[in-house]
Amino acid sequence: MGALHDGHLSLVQKSLAENDLTVLSIFVNPAQFAPHEDLTTYPRTLPRDLELLTAQQVTVGEAVRKASAVFLPQVQDMYPSGISQDISVQKGTFVEVKGYGHQMEGASRPTFFRGVATVVTKLFNAVQPTNAYFGQKDIQQALLLRRLCKDLLFPHPEPDHVHIVPTSRDPTDDLALSSRNVYLSPQERKLAPALINALQDAESAWLNGQSKDQCILRALAVIDEVKKQAFVHGVDMRLDYIEMNDSETFDVLDASSNNQLIGDIPVIVSGALWVGKTRLIDNIVIGDLSRII
Ligand SMILES: Nc1ncnc2c1ncn2[C@@H]1O[C@H](COP(=O)(O)OP(=O)(O)OP(=O)(O)O)[C@@H](O)[C@H]1O
Ligand SMILES: CC(C)(CO)[C@@H](O)C(=O)[O-]
Numbered sequence: 554m555g556a557l558h559d560g561h562l563s564l565v566q567k568s569l570a571e572n573d574l575t576v577l578s579i580f581v582n583p584a585q586f587a588p589h590e591d592l593t594t595y596p597r598t599l600p601r602d603l604e605l606l607t608a609q610q611v612t613v614g615e616a617v618r619k620a621s622a623v624f625l626p627q628v629q630d631m632y633p634s635g636i637s638q639d640i641s642v643q644k645g646t647f648v649e650v651k652g653y654g655h656q657m658e659g660a661s662r663p664t665f666f667r668g669v670a671t672v673v674t675k676l677f678n679a680v681q682p683t684n685a686y687f688g689q690k691d692i693q694q695a696l697l698l699r700r701l702c703k704d705l706l707f708p709h710p711e712p713d714h715v716h717i718v719p720t721s722r723d724p725t726d727d728l729a730l731s732s733r734n735v736y737l738s739p740q741e742r743k744l745a746p747a748l749i750n751a752l753q754d755a756e757s758a759w760l761n762g763q764s765k766d767q768c769i770l771r772a773l774a775v776i777d778e779v780k781k782q783a784f785v786h787g788v789d790m791r792l793d794y795i796e797m798n799d800s801e802t803f804d805v806l807d808a809s810s811n812n813q814l815i816g817d818i819p820v821i822v823s824g825a826l827w828v829g830k831t832r833l834i835d836n837i838v839i840g841d842l843s844r845i846i
């Protein structure tokens with residue numbers, strides 16, 4: 554969706570390394586924003602994005618590879634029947650992936666994945682990529698899109714060719730890079746790593762054999778501690794959710810499940826946190842990441 558940062562560029566680099574041709578899309582998709590969300594204020598920095606993309610290159614043998622094209626559709630190209638953010642008055646064709654989108658992000662943003670699956674279907678039809686690259690930061694989205702390609706028998710890309718690239722983080726405090734980080738005030742930015750720190754605590758608890766409920770309690774304790782500091786600085790911090798789920802079915806784990814009971818299927822601990830008016834998301838995959846990406 555543009556406002557590029559190093560996380561996006563890591564996807565570009567991976568594609569350049571693995572493919573002869575790389576096409577990028579930049580499109581702020583109205584259908585995935587609920588009417589009360591930040592469609593109008595979403596950061597748009599196209600001239601800078603194009604400069605950054607032009608500078609990306611990867612050398613493979615003798616060849617220097619650079620992005621071949623940037624697809625910049627207009628809203629009317631992507632939604633010929635028009636698009637309203639109010640789904641009750643929408644017209645046209647929409648794509649829904651059942652079972653993978655109602656939990657976690659989908660519980661908080663009920664129309665989000667319908668908008669994402671719809672626009673990504675259109676982007677895939679327009680570009681017909683052999684491989685597609687999405688970020689781990691939006692892990693539920695990436696797994697749902699893989700499922701979309703499988704269920705709809707997409708030839709471009711085939712489901713195994715939907716790749717997930719690990720989350721790029723600020724090296725100083727592990728905050729996941731995100732276009733929405735620009736919304737954070739300096740004080741909010743200092744508090745924002747609370748989410749990844751909470752997820753890291755849940756991960757340690759899980760690896761120590763504690764039950765899902767105990768892991769989540771550990772994470773909540775981290776958030777509560779930072780919330781006290783936030784309050785002192787006049788920052789409103791509110792946890793949306795922290796949850797653990799099976800990475801294959803995306804089902805939420807039972808409260809009593811633990812490391813021993815689950816076996817070697819990777820488990821995802823993910824969360825969303827409001828820091829002031831900014832909603833941040835993050836996740837950790839516990840277990841063999843290579844089984845997912
Ligand atoms: N920190 C990151 N590391 C790796 N990939 C990322 C990162 N942030 C975003 N991406 C990926 O880049 C692609 C484009 O994402 P998008 O344009 O929505 O950026 P974003 O920074 O996630 O924005 P937002 O803050 O709105 O969620 C998605 O596949 C997303 O998962
Ligand atoms: C997948 C996506 C491009 C759909 O607009 C968007 O949700 C994103 O950038 O993560």
Ligand code: BAL
Nearest residue numbers: 554585586665691694
């Ligand atoms: N990367 C997710 C896009 C969104 O939050 O709308």
